[in-house]
Every structure is written in C-alpha cells, then in structure tokens.
Amino acid sequence: MYKKIFFLLAILPNFIAAQNTIKGTFTPAEQFKFAFLYHVTADTSIFVDNTDISEDGSFVFNLKKNQAPGTYRIVYAQPQDEYNFDLLYNNEDIELTFDLEKGLEFITSDENKLWDSYNNSMSMIGQSLNAFYTSGGKKQRDFKKIIEILSTTQSEFEKAAEGKLVLNFITASQPYIPENLIDAKTFTENAKNNYFKHINFGNPILQNSNFLIEATLNYVFNFVDNEDKNASYITNINTVEKAIGNNPKVKKILLEILWSQFAIEENEPVANHIANAYLLDIAKTANDTELVNDLNYFKNASVGNIGPDFEIIIYDEDGEATTKKMHDLEEANNYLVVFWSTTCSHCLDEIPELHKLVETLEDSQLKVIAIALDEDRYRWKDMTYKFPEFYHVFGEGKWDNPIGDNYNVKATPSYFVLDKNKKIINKPYNVKAFEDYFKTLPQPKKEIEEGPSKKE
Incomplete structure (x- = not known):
C-alpha cells in the first residue's frame, strides 16, 4: 500500500508540470535572431512569449499547461505585420520548419498537418477544374469525376477532423459542389452565390483567427x-x-x-x-x-468634394496684412494647395520647380497656396521669401495641424488641385504629375485688350 502511494507521489510532480511546446528551425539560421509568440483574437494579438533563435536556427516556446487552444502567430522580424505566420494550437506539441524560400512545414501537429493537407488537396482539385474548363469543358464524365473527387475529399477531411479545432476551418471552407456539368461562367456565378453558405461569422474560433x-x-x-x-x-x-x-x-x-x-x-x-x-x-x-x-x-479630401476651408494672411505691396478665407478667393481659374515642410528633402526639390512653373503663368491661370506643416516658424518665414508668387500658410504643429488633418495629409509634399469653385479635381503625386495635368485644364480666356503681363 505504501509503495503504491510513494509511486503516485513520485510521478505527480511530473504530471503537474507537463506542458506542450512549439519548437522548430528557421532557415537560413543566420538571418533570424528572435521569435515572438502571440495568441490571435478577433481585434488584437496577445503576447504569449518570446525566445532567442540559436545559431543553428532552432527555437522553442514552452507553453503553460492551461494555454488556451486557438490560432497563434509567430513573428520573426520587423515589421510584425509582414514577417509572421499563423498556426493552430490545441493542446499538442508542435514542431515545424520555416524556410525563407520553401515556406512553412509542420513535422508534428495533427491539427496543422491536416489543415495544410486539406488546402493542398483543394488546390490540386481546383487546378483540375481550371484545366477542364480551359480545354473546352464539354465531357460530362470528366466533369463528374472531378466533382466526385471534390465531394469525397471534403467529406473525408471533415471526418478526419472530428473533435479537432481544425474542423471549424474545414467546414467553413466547403466549396461549391455542382451536381451536373455547367459552363465556366455559370460555375463562377454559382460559386460566388454560395461563397458564404458555410461560413459562420459568429463562430468565435473563426473570429479569433x-x-x-x-x-x-x-x-x-x-x-x-x-x-x-x-x-x-x-x-x-x-x-x-x-x-x-x-x-x-x-x-x-x-x-x-x-x-x-x-x-x-x-x-x-x-x-x-x-x-x-x-x-x-x-x-x-x-x-x-x-x-x-x-x-x-x-x-x-476626396476628389469631387469642396476643399476644406482655412484662413490665409495676404500681404499687399505696402506690407499691409489682410486675412481671407480660402473659399473667398476669386483671382484664378484654378488653385493648387500644396503641403510641404522645410525639412522635407522631396519638398525642397519640388517646391522651387513649382515656383518656376508658376512664374511662367498668368495670374488668372493658377494661384498656389503653400501650407508648411512645420515647427520652426523662423526658418519657414525665411524660406517663403524665395517663393513670392505663392500664398503662404504656416501649419504649426507639423502632423498635428487642423488644416493638414482636414486634407488627410499623410506625407509631404501633397498636392490638391481645386477649380475656381474650390472643388478638388485632382491630387497629383508630384510636381511633374501636376504640370502634366495642368496642361489638360481649360485656361481662362484673355481679354481682347490687355496690358503687358507682369510675367513678361
């Protein structure tokens, strides 16, 4: 009696400490330094563990005994949303290899090997269907043979996945299975109409993946x-x-x-x-x-909308300042609102080019409003003297500026072409694209008797 109790006590600590692992090897080893493990949920990823990658590319995550089943993500480089892969964990040891050229392969894991096998099988059947239709797709016997394989494959994988986490994904992936021969166009239309037939958007296992x-x-x-x-x-x-x-x-x-x-x-x-x-x-x-x-x-800030309004301080020849709303300007057939910065290298290349172009135009053709998303008002002020043909606005706060926000500016330089009614009509990528687009716009008619242009 005492010997049996002693034996139970001896193995109890090992039973309590039992846990699963996720381990594997990265190739080529020298390109990998660390790995992070996350539990994927519907709206975020929860950090679980991190580990260094050994010189031979091997790594291991020791999971807690109560680690929840679900979809997990291994991140192996930055940025995280690019360098990662997902796997299913359901209280089993997982061993894998990840090769930058060959991709992900599971050595041990019933869940993940079954999911991979299902996707590979369905891909091969899809290729057979494409080949059938590409070759003309006329023989009922050949079509039925492919469809029988498709139906049998789906059924067999669902049976093999019974009781497993992966069953949720296999049943949700069930493809459209026609009963008789149909043409390729009808097949595509029916596949589209049946696409969501087996997908339950309320399934938490699918949501957390x-x-x-x-x-x-x-x-x-x-x-x-x-x-x-x-x-x-x-x-x-x-x-x-x-x-x-x-x-x-x-x-x-x-x-x-x-x-x-x-x-x-x-x-x-x-x-x-x-x-x-x-x-x-x-x-x-x-x-x-x-x-x-x-x-x-x-x-x-979309094309077709009226450009959001803002104030402009305009100086006359005597240096007198007048504050106007951009919507109240009535001096040109078109307006160009350009967002730039005194520390932006692309801006420092393009803004002088833009100013040279404006110097060749009539006043009524175009007015440029240059908004500097900046932090150094004195440096900005000094630079504005180089571009006297523009109206200048200091966008204090750089990326935290209401004018830039209202125009949804994510980078400088950013260009917005407005018509005379201040409607956004184009958002060219750079100054060259603006110049090409501007040439296509109708220009204001010149008066019959006009004095010499100030551009001459």
Whole structure:
C-alpha cells in the first residue's frame, strides 16, 4: 500500500508540470535572431512569449499547461505585420520548419498537418477544374469525376477532423459542389452565390483567427468584373455586410480592414461607399472617435468634394496684412494647395520647380497656396521669401495641424488641385504629375485688350 502511494507521489510532480511546446528551425539560421509568440483574437494579438533563435536556427516556446487552444502567430522580424505566420494550437506539441524560400512545414501537429493537407488537396482539385474548363469543358464524365473527387475529399477531411479545432476551418471552407456539368461562367456565378453558405461569422474560433479576414478579402477582390471594377467591389462589399449578419464587433473589424485597403489604394469612390453606407454609423455607435475622424478626413479630401476651408494672411505691396478665407478667393481659374515642410528633402526639390512653373503663368491661370506643416516658424518665414508668387500658410504643429488633418495629409509634399469653385479635381503625386495635368485644364480666356503681363 505504501509503495503504491510513494509511486503516485513520485510521478505527480511530473504530471503537474507537463506542458506542450512549439519548437522548430528557421532557415537560413543566420538571418533570424528572435521569435515572438502571440495568441490571435478577433481585434488584437496577445503576447504569449518570446525566445532567442540559436545559431543553428532552432527555437522553442514552452507553453503553460492551461494555454488556451486557438490560432497563434509567430513573428520573426520587423515589421510584425509582414514577417509572421499563423498556426493552430490545441493542446499538442508542435514542431515545424520555416524556410525563407520553401515556406512553412509542420513535422508534428495533427491539427496543422491536416489543415495544410486539406488546402493542398483543394488546390490540386481546383487546378483540375481550371484545366477542364480551359480545354473546352464539354465531357460530362470528366466533369463528374472531378466533382466526385471534390465531394469525397471534403467529406473525408471533415471526418478526419472530428473533435479537432481544425474542423471549424474545414467546414467553413466547403466549396461549391455542382451536381451536373455547367459552363465556366455559370460555375463562377454559382460559386460566388454560395461563397458564404458555410461560413459562420459568429463562430468565435473563426473570429479569433485570420480566416474571416482572408475569406472576405478573397471574395471582394476575386469576384470582379474587369469592365467595371468599382461597381463589382461595391456589390461585393454589400454582400459581405449582409453575410456578416448581427455580429457588430466582427462587422466593424472587417469593414474597417476593407476601408483601409481601398483608402491606401486611394480608391475614393469605394472607400467612401464603405464609410457612408456602413462604417461611419458603426464607428459612432462604438464611440470610436479616431475612426470617425479618419473616415471624415478621407472623405472631405476626396476628389469631387469642396476643399476644406482655412484662413490665409495676404500681404499687399505696402506690407499691409489682410486675412481671407480660402473659399473667398476669386483671382484664378484654378488653385493648387500644396503641403510641404522645410525639412522635407522631396519638398525642397519640388517646391522651387513649382515656383518656376508658376512664374511662367498668368495670374488668372493658377494661384498656389503653400501650407508648411512645420515647427520652426523662423526658418519657414525665411524660406517663403524665395517663393513670392505663392500664398503662404504656416501649419504649426507639423502632423498635428487642423488644416493638414482636414486634407488627410499623410506625407509631404501633397498636392490638391481645386477649380475656381474650390472643388478638388485632382491630387497629383508630384510636381511633374501636376504640370502634366495642368496642361489638360481649360485656361481662362484673355481679354481682347490687355496690358503687358507682369510675367513678361
């Protein structure tokens, strides 16, 4: 009796201390120095652990015995959003290799090996379908054979994943499976119509991963009519919003990601549709003031909108100062609002070029308003004397300036072309792009009898 008790006591500490590990090897080893482990959630990533990478490229994370199952992310370089990969953890040891050329491979982990195998199998079947349609796609027998493989593969993987975390992802990935031969166009349309059939946006396991984000982006950007991409994007976004259903937290995250994608690409019609139709109201309900401001700043500075107003101090020939609103100016057919800085190297190259161009123009053709997002008022003032043809505004606070905010300025120089009614009509990338665009604009008619121009 006592011997049995002693034996139990002897193994009890080992049982209590039992824990899982995530270990692996990075290749080439000399290019990796550290690794960070994060637990992925719907709206953030929670730090779990970090480790140094050995000279041979090996690393190990020792997980706590109560570490929650879910999606985890290993970050191996900066910036974190570029240099990382995800994996599934469900109370098992995981061993992997990561090669910069070959990518990620799992040596041990039922969850991750099953997920990889499923994706590889589905990719091969997809290639067979593409080859079938590319070759003409006429034989019912060949089509049914591919579809049978597709259906059987999905069913077998779902059975193999029973009781596992990965089952959530495999069932949500179930593809469209037709019963009879259809042409490629009909297949694509049906696949689009059935895309969200098996995706539950309320599933917390899917929410706490990249799955819903990737599925949404794939849908919006892949099912597109190249003849009218923006119309397709907007239709797809509306479908996504409806598919998400009553899941406000997920809806906010996914729509904000979509808005950011189109905002970065400066696709203003689509980005503003997301904001106006959905995201602004969602952000206000969530009291997300920062997001509300970002959406409004982007919209206000979009082509087609009236440029946000601001004050300009104008000096006459006698040095007398008059303060005017930009909207009240009535001296040119077009206006160019340019944001620059005295410490910006690109600005110091382009602003003199812009001034040389303006010197060749009639006063009624263009007026430039140069807004310096800066901190040194004296240095700015000295530099303004080099550009007497411009109206100058000191944007105190640099990136924390209301004029720059209202024009959604993220970099200098930034150019905004306005018509005589102060409507934004173009946002050229640089001074050369402005010059090329300006040549296409209609110019004011000259009076029949006019004196010598001050430019002559």
